[in-house]
Amino acid sequence: MKRWHMLAALITGIAVLAGIGATARVADAAPSANAPIKVGIVYSRTGLLAAYGAEYIQGLRYGLAYATKGTNAVNGRKIELTVVDDATDPVKAVAAGKDLIGKGYKILAGSVSSGVALQMAPLADQNKVLFISGPAATDAVTGINKYTFRSGRQSYQDVLAASSFLGGGGGKNVTVFAQDSAFGLGNVLAVQQVMGNLGGQKVNRILVPLSAQDFTPFAQQVKQQKTDLLFVAWAGTTAPAMWRALEQQGVFGSVDKVVTGLAERATYPTFGPVASKISFLSHYVSNAPKNKVNDFLVKSMRKRGQVPDLFTPDGFVAGQMIVRALTKGSPDDVDKMISALEGWSFTGPKGQQTIRASDHAMLQPMFQVKLVQNGDTYKTTVVKSLRAKYTAPPEKK
The missing domain is CATH 3.40.50.2300 (Response regulator)
Structure with missing residues (x-):
């Protein structure tokens, strides 16, 4: 009789353990359905x-x-x-x-x-x-x-926005002033493709090493070239020094139009007095x-x-x-x-x-904007909004 009682107790214990195991498995499964x-x-x-x-x-x-x-x-x-x-x-x-x-x-x-x-x-x-x-x-x-x-x-959209400043662009000479990087080279290729098709005589390029700290020699190269439109493609913390070099070497007086993408808000004061001389394409400004x-x-x-x-x-x-x-x-x-x-x-x-x-x-969409100085602050004025279909890059097959 005791043997049967022991067997019954053992079976009950196994059942309880099995139940605990099943509960644990259910508990484990539940979080997976709601897992982050x-x-x-x-x-x-x-x-x-x-x-x-x-x-x-x-x-x-x-x-x-x-x-x-x-x-x-x-x-x-x-x-x-x-x-x-x-x-x-x-x-x-x-x-x-x-x-x-x-x-x-x-x-x-x-x-x-x-x-x-x-x-x-x-x-x-x-x-x-x-x-x-x-x-x-x-x-x-x-x-x-x-x-x-x-x-x-992408760069092609920047360039299409920049090309809108040319008003057709026939017979124009264009120079790309950019960093020697994937970003800079991408802009060179895009400008060659877009503005070349607009009838520009030639698209020149001046590439600056990412490690450069003195931009005077490169600014002098820009001035020596007879260009109608200078397209500046730049990113990062060296932009202020680059713009100062262009101004100091008289580049703004030697080209018809300087076009660049308007960078982050913190850079606005770095343009200083040349801000009004630049035609800005804009990826985004919050008031546009x-x-x-x-x-x-x-x-x-x-x-x-x-x-x-x-x-x-x-x-x-x-x-x-x-x-x-x-x-x-x-x-x-x-x-x-x-x-x-x-x-x-x-x-x-x-x-x-x-x-x-x-x-x-x-x-x-992309935008044309002007940077307006008001005392010590700068504000953006939207000149034109360019709809997405007008800034679409060519389709890659």
């Missing part, structure tokens, strides 16, 4: 383009908040960002990307530097993960592979677009005493794209995320934007 969706952001927190990185990451958080209506979640699952500094170094960026991919991340975003983006894109292709490049402007990112998208503009998304961004930042800057929209749009990929696609299926993004038209801070399905170019 991990997104890797590899961007320039430090390095040459750290200022742009700061604008990007700030915009990204606002974009996620807007697209998720403040929940920062998709279908009950929180979006969890893992943010890594690439120090504007392609080697560090790729190492960070590989580490995140090894941990199971299926979405990477954030490249501020063109050189970084050109290394991250093949990594995404090799590992079949979604990659959304940020402010990196090189045209080479567009159409590079099916896994790569961009949330910002008139739409509810830009209103949200401007008002949200105003509450913190801040103003959206040059690359804030690139981060914001990245946030919108991430949420779109997750809601209309699937967090666990990269191909579905790609399909959700291809051909998508939406309103971003800049206005109406479209991801061209064939090559993932980000079609978007």
Whole structure:
């Protein structure tokens, strides 16, 4: 009898343990359905383009908040960002990307530097993960592979905006003054393609090493060339010294028109008295677009005493794209995320934007602006808004 009692007790114990095990398995399974969706952001927190990185990451958080209506979640699952500094170094960026991919991340975003983006894109292709490049402007990112998208503009769009200052451009001589980098070379190629087709006699180029600190010799080269339009393509902290050199060498008096992209707000005072002599193409200034998304961004930042800057929209749009990929696609299926993004038209801070399905170019408005000095402050005046169809880069097949 005791033997039966012992057997019964043993069976009961096994049943209880089995029940505990089953409960544990259910408890383990439940979080997986609500587990955070991990997104890797590899961007320039430090390095040459750290200022742009700061604008990007700030915009990204606002974009996620807007697209998720403040929940920062998709279908009950929180979006969890893992943010890594690439120090504007392609080697560090790729190492960070590989580490995140090894941990199971299926979405990477954030490249501020063109050189970084050109290394991250093949990594995404090799590992079949979604990659959304940020402010990196090189045209080479567009159409590079099916896994790569961009949330910002590209050099060709800058150049098309710049060409609008030529008024036809027939018989004009154009000089590109740029840094010897992926960004600078991308601008040279775009200017040669765009403005060459407008009838310019020749597109000259003056490339400056990234390591240069004295820009006087290069400014002298510009002055020696008889050019109608000087297109300046520059990024980073050396811009103030470069502009001073152009002014000191009398470049503004020797060319008909100087055109450049208007950089971040902190650079406005660095133009000094030459600001009024420059025709600015603009990727974004907060007072240019008139739409509810830009209103949200401007008002949200105003509450913190801040103003959206040059690359804030690139981060914001990245946030919108991430949420779109997750809601209309699937967090666990990269191909579905790609399909959700291809051909998508939406309103971003800049206005109406479209991801061209064939090559993932980000079609978007651009602007002509003037920089007006008012005492010690500078304000932007919008001269003209250029609709997306007029600044669309050629389609890559």
